[in-house]
Amino acid sequence: MLDAKAYKAHFPDDPAYALPTGVPRQLNSAALMEALAALEAEFRDILRQSTPE
Numbered sequence: 001m002l003d004a005k006a007y008k009a010h011f012p013d014d015p016a017y018a019l020p021t022g023v024p025r026q027l028n029s030a031a032l033m034e035a036l037a038a039l040e041a042e043f044r045d046i047l048r049q050s051t052p053e
Contacts, residue, residue: 008014
C-alpha cells in the first residue's frame with residue numbers, strides 16, 4: 001500500500017495536488033457519491049452477467 005509520500009512520488013501529476021490547501025474536500029462529496037453509485041451499478045451489472053442462472 002502506498003503512503004502519501006510514495007503516492008506523490010509515483011503520481012506527481014495528480015490533479016488533487018492542484019487544490020488549494022485548507023479547502024474542505026466535502027465540496028466534491030456529491031460528485032464523489034454519484035461516481036461511486038455509478039461504479040456500484042456497473043459492478044452489479046457485471047456480476048449479473050457473469051453469474052450463471
